Amino acid sequence: xxxxxxxxxxxxxxxxxxxxxxxxxxxxxxxxxxxxxxxxxxxxxxxxxxxxxxxxxxxxxxxxxxxxxxxxxxxxxxxxxxxxxxxxxxxxxxxxxxxxxxxxxxxxxxxxxxxxxxxxxxxxxxxxxxxxxxxxxxxxxxxxxxxxxxxxxxxxxxxxxxxxxxxxxxx
Amino acid sequence: xxxxxxxxxxxxxxxxxxxxxxxxxxxxxxxxxxxxxxxxxxxxxxxxxxxxxxxxxxxxxxxxxxxxxxxxxxxxxxxxxxxxxxxxxxxxxxxxxxxxxxxxxxxxxxxxxxxxxxxxxxxxxxxxxxxxxxxxxxxxxxxxxxxxxxxxxxxxxxxxxxxxxxxxxxxxxxxxxxxxxxxxxxxxxxxxxxxxxxxxxxxxxxxxxxxxxxxxxxxxxxxxxxxxxxxxxxxxxxxxxxxxxxxxxxxxxxxxxxxxxxxxxxxxxxxxxxxxxxxxxxxxxxxxxxxxxxxxxxxxxxxxxxxxxxxxxxxxxxxxxxxxxxxxxxxxxxxxxxxxxxxxxxxxxxxxxxxxxxxxxxxxxxxxxxxxxxxxxxxxxxxxxxxxxxxxxxxxxxxxxxxxxxxxxxxxxxxxxxxxxxxxxxxxxxxxxxxxxxxxxxxxxxxxxxxxxxxxxxxxxxxxxxxxxxxxxxxxxxxxxxxxxxxxxxxxxxxxxxxxxxxxxxxxxxxxxxxxxxxxxxxxxxxxxxxxxxx
Numbered sequence: 001x002x003x004x005x006x007x008x009x010x011x012x013x014x015x016x017x018x019x020x021x022x023x024x025x026x027x028x029x030x031x032x033x034x035x036x037x038x039x040x041x042x043x044x045x046x047x048x049x050x051x052x053x054x055x056x057x058x059x060x061x062x063x064x065x066x067x068x069x070x071x072x073x074x075x076x077x078x079x080x081x082x083x084x085x086x087x088x089x090x091x092x093x094x095x096x097x098x099x100x101x102x103x104x105x106x107x108x109x110x111x112x113x114x115x116x117x118x119x120x121x122x123x124x125x126x127x128x129x130x131x132x133x134x135x136x137x138x139x140x141x142x143x144x145x146x147x148x149x150x151x152x153x154x155x156x157x158x159x160x161x162x163x164x165x166x167x168x169x170x171x
Numbered sequence: 172x173x174x175x176x177x178x179x180x181x182x183x184x185x186x187x188x189x190x191x192x193x194x195x196x197x198x199x200x201x202x203x204x205x206x207x208x209x210x211x212x213x214x215x216x217x218x219x220x221x222x223x224x225x226x227x228x229x230x231x232x233x234x235x236x237x238x239x240x241x242x243x244x245x246x247x248x249x250x251x252x253x254x255x256x257x258x259x260x261x262x263x264x265x266x267x268x269x270x271x272x273x274x275x276x277x278x279x280x281x282x283x284x285x286x287x288x289x290x291x292x293x294x295x296x297x298x299x300x301x302x303x304x305x306x307x308x309x310x311x312x313x314x315x316x317x318x319x320x321x322x323x324x325x326x327x328x329x330x331x332x333x334x335x336x337x338x339x340x341x342x343x344x345x346x347x348x349x350x351x352x353x354x355x356x357x358x359x360x361x362x363x364x365x366x367x368x369x370x371x372x373x374x375x376x377x378x379x380x381x382x383x384x385x386x387x388x389x390x391x392x393x394x395x396x397x398x399x400x401x402x403x404x405x406x407x408x409x410x411x412x413x414x415x416x417x418x419x420x421x422x423x424x425x426x427x428x429x430x431x432x433x434x435x436x437x438x439x440x441x442x443x444x445x446x447x448x449x450x451x452x453x454x455x456x457x458x459x460x461x462x463x464x465x466x467x468x469x470x471x472x473x474x475x476x477x478x479x480x481x482x483x484x485x486x487x488x489x490x491x492x493x494x495x496x497x498x499x500x501x502x503x504x505x506x507x508x509x510x511x512x513x514x515x516x517x518x519x520x521x522x523x524x525x526x527x528x529x530x531x532x533x534x535x536x537x538x539x540x541x542x543x544x545x546x547x548x549x550x551x552x553x554x555x556x557x558x559x560x561x562x563x564x565x566x567x568x569x570x571x572x573x574x575x576x577x578x579x580x581x582x583x584x585x586x587x588x589x590x591x592x593x594x595x596x597x598x599x600x601x602x603x604x605x606x607x608x609x610x611x612x613x614x615x616x617x618x619x620x621x622x623x624x625x626x627x628x629x630x631x632x633x634x635x636x637x638x639x640x641x642x643x644x645x646x647x648x649x650x651x652x653x654x655x656x657x658x659x660x661x662x663x664x665x666x667x668x669x670x671x672x673x674x675x676x677x678x679x680x681x682x683x684x685x686x687x688x689x690x691x692x693x694x695x696x697x698x699x700x701x702x703x704x705x706x
Contacts, residue, residue, distance in 0.1 A: 003531050004468055012477060051386045053702045055411025055492055060361050062453070062481065062491075079359035095328050096308045096385045096705075097364060100298050125230035126405050130325040132317050133389030152411070154491065157277050 014110045015069045018159060028073055031163040032091055035074035036142075038166060039085055045162075046084035046108070048170055050101045050126075050138065052091030055119045056152040060088070063155035081105075086113040086165065091136045092124035098135040105142045116144045117158065119151045126151075177201035178254040184223060190216055197236075197263065200427045205247075205259040206639070210271070212684045217248065217274035217281075225250040226557040226570060228277040230256060231667040232288045234320050234662075236633035237657050239318060244273050244292065247666070248249040249640065249651060252389065253575055259640055259653070264294060271553050275611065280556050282424045282675045290389070291318040301617040301618060305706060308383035309337040315504055317392050339382050341368045352687065356385045360691075363701035365691075370540055374686045379679055387705040394665040395657075399425050399499045402662045406652075407494050410703035415441075415448040416645025417703075418497040418665065420652035423578070425499055428639025428654055434625045438579035439502035439617045443514070444488070444496055446610040446617075448647035450518075451480045453561075453603040454525065456698050460600060461532065463692045464541040471526055475520050483517050501627035511618045518618075522611035527603050530631040541643070544596040546681040546693030548579075549594055558647020558677045561602040562697055566594035566677075572644040581644075583620070584613050594681075596696040632660025647700065649669060670702025 018028040035043045047143045048145060065079075078084050080103045087166055105112065116138040119125040124137050138144055145168060148161035178201065182192045187399060190212045198205035208216055220227075228249035235243035244264040250258045264271055273296045275282040278486055287295045290307035293316040307315065310330040316322055344351075349370050356364035366382035390409060394402055396620040406421030406586045421439055426433060433441075458473025481491040487510045488496045490502075496503050506514070532538060548558065553566030569588055591598040591607035633639075638655035648670030657663030678697045680692055 001529075007472065007527065007531065008468070011475065021297075047361050047557065048357055049386070051388055052363070053408040053411035054363055054700065055408070057361050057363065057412070058412060058492060061337070061474065062478055066471055067478050071564070077361055091386065092388065094386055094388055095330070097356065097385055098384070099310075100364065104357055126408055127388045127390070129327075130391055131316075131389045131393050132322070132324045132326060132328045132431050133387050133392075135327055152492070153495065153557070154485075158219075 003018045014066050015072065016067055019110065023088065031073040034163065034166045037146055039074070041074045042125070043086060044078040044084045045075065045088050046078055046081045047088045048101055048104050050089050050091045050097045051094035051134070052099045052118065052120060056090035059152045059155055059158060063158050068155045068159065075162060081107040084108050085111065086115060086162070088115050088117055089121050090117050090126050092120045093135045093138060093141050095133055095135045098141060101141055114138070114142055114144045114160055115165055116147045117161065119149060122149065146153065173198055176422045178204055178256060178258065181495055182206055185216060185219060188219055191279040191361065193369060197474050198259070199637070201431060202639050202660045203257040203259065205261055205640070207261050210264070212273040214274055216260055217277045219431070220250040221277040223252065223387060223645065224433065227280055228275065229666065230281050231291050231308070231653070231666040232294060233655065233664045233666070236600060236655055240351065242266055243271070244294065246294070251570065253570065256576060257642055258638065262284060269294045269655060272297045272299055272693055275300050280676055292316055293319065293626065303340055306387045308384055309333050317389060324389060342370070342378060342380050344370045349377060352658055365701045369687065371687055376682050376685050377689065378600045378685055379682045381675055381679060382456060383487065383675070383701060384413070384544065384705050386702050390458040391665055393601040397634070399662065402665065403497065404495060409667060409706065410700040411492065411643045412452055412700065413647060413650070413703065415496065417445045417667065418648050420643040420650040421654065422497050422499050423641040424652040426442050426639070428637050428656060429630070431500060431628050431631065433501050433628050435446060435622045436580065436624045437626045438484055438612045439507060439621050440502045440626065441497060442580040443614050443617050444493055444616045445645070447480065447484070448562065449610045450478050450521065450607050453607050456695065459601055460596065460692060460695045461538055463695050464538055466535065466538040468661055469532060471530060474523055477642040479517065480521065483513060483622045486695070487514065492679060500630045501625070506621065511621065512515055515618050518614045519610050525604070525607050538596070541574060541692060542600060543595065545596040545689055546685055546696065547595040548592065548677050548681045550592060552680055553594065553677065554678050557673055559673055561599055561606060562674045562677050564589055564602045565591035565598035567592045570649060572642045572649050574681050576642055584616060596685045596693055599696040645670065648674065667706070671699035671703045675699045675704060
């Protein structure tokens with residue numbers, strides 16, 4: 001136990017303010033206040049991997065690490081679509097995942113925000129739209145609110161993407 | 172290690188048993204030869220390989236290359252022997268009667284790969300112990316055979332409405348005290364999709380069955396007709412966490428086929444990238460395993476170290492996960508002296524931090540109680556299935572292509588083998604800790620002895636019909652890749668076998684009699700790739 005405490009003390013707090021991006025300047029505080037205003041301080045995200053290579057998932061994990069600590073802005077990932085405010089979808093939608101994606105979307109309550117994360121989710125990426133095993137990009141299957149470019153998008157890009165979704169006018 | 176001499180060991184052994192084989196000149200490298208055998212010897216040859224204690228590497232099929240009758244179909248199987256290395260066998264399938272005998276009675280791991288052939292080519296595998304569909308899910312049109320030449324792979328398949336309600340035929344149990352738990356394809360956490368069907372009695376798992384294929388993206392078909400540079404990008408996305416491993420396997424298969432060798436400096440940099448990928452993934456997994464047993468401290472510490480690595484990767488190699496860092500014939504990024512120093516420093520620092528965390532992990536009874544003896548695979552089963560990588564190493568099965576195949580730069584390195592036997596979660600974690608320490612030493616040695624020179628050889632596409640085969644030890648274990656070229660130097664057929672294809676079978680065994688709540692823990696200790704299996 002002492003060693004655990006020692007390690008924790010030694011490392012200290014490493015959580016950083018959210019990095020600024022050249023053309024998209026946001027601060028974590030902005031995200032936090034938006035989450036507070038629109039979702040009473042807690043935004044629940046359900047992730048569906050609709051056919052990704054697992055690269056995007058690694059970066060979503062990274063957004064939860066101590067450097068980015070996305071939870072401090074009130075954003076957390078949930079196990080069920082039933083109480084998810086936002087659906088985060090990665091990968092091109094494979095024909096074998098299409099039904100599961102539709103069912104997850106249908107199971108969500110309004111406002112059903114949808115974010116397509118990564119180049120594959122946006123335009124099928126390297127796997128291509130002209131592919132027998134791919135049903136289409138995410139927007140071909142369900143309505144998409146925001147897209148986040150990258151292969152995979154960095155944790156910073158992910159957090160900024162989530163914020164820009166929340167900043168879109170309601171309705 | 173490339174040698175000019177062809178490897179005749181297996182051909183001679185087959186000859187001893189009356190199996191005639193013919194060496195194919197258009198396959199490279201010579202030390203991993205491709206032998207043509209008669210169709211009627213197919214199952215017999217597998218039986219001989221088994222008797223010689225060879226391990227099954229893969230079973231696949233391909234329509235003929237450009238110098239044959241293009242309608243012709245071939246099936247291939249590859250085996251590996253610790254001393255005599257890899258050999259590929261090929262036979263022709265009668266196109267009037269698409270049938271080939273199953274080899275699953277000799278090699279249980281062949282079964283899913285044979286089902287893959289059935290799904291993709293419509294070839295009937297005679298006497299296959301499991302006749303169900305695999306990657307081709309039930310809703311597909313029945314006559315869809317995507318890897319045949321005349322199948323139009325450019326049009327998205329639409330579901331057959333008559334087949335939409337057909338369910339996969341899971342192993343049933345009609346006992347009243349047994350209940351079924353369906354899990355997935357969408358899982359609770361941030362992971363890939365797949366379905367697990369549990370049969371449980373009380374808290375204990377009686378049987379767990381995997382249903383995969385949800386992230387099937389038609390990678391094999393999509394590779395056809397691509398230029399090698401474009402193909403390399405795709406190969407790097409077979410499984411995003413092993414991007415260096417898969418890129419290396421694809422690149423090396425192409426380089427073997429074209430008979431070009433890469434500069435020594437490039438091979439060293441590939442080694443550094445691959446070992447860094449190994450460390451990053453092991454660190455991430457150790458944290459995640461501990462987190463599944465509620466030891467969140469380790470998870471926070473490990474993900475911090477992983478992030479440190481990702482940041483230096485972005486700076487030194489332009490990508491946090493090391494995607495697109497390899498080139499056909501070399502690597503995309505050279506290392507300056509300053510970057511070398513940074514990499515050495517960080518590798519040392521991370522190795523030391525991991526050792527400190529390892530002491531804490533070993534001294535914490537709450538986590539030890541959960542991992543010791545959980546989810547075991549015994550030595551016999553591990554050898555029988557041919558488990559790879561850290562999963563094999565934890566269960567007394569020790570194939571390591573860095574040692575056996577000793578491709579550059581590993582021929583210059585001393586590679587210790589962590590020899591686990593108990594085969595549980597704690598042994599798999601132990602192997603991972605050992606591998607982090609070993610990989611750190613290797614990275615530092617590679618960086619300190621980095622040869623001067625170019626990082627890129629000139630690419631010269633081989634003639635149509637020529638193929639190359641290779642095996643690369645990625646962080647999960649051996650990746651086998653076979654690439655055949657077509658017209659204008661474009662890819663004609665790409666077969667890849669991620670280690671997960673084999674290791675998934677180990678997970679089914681490991682979770683028997685394990686309490687249901689321990690499943691995530693055991694599953695994470697395997698951490699098989701869904702994308703790498705589903706292709």
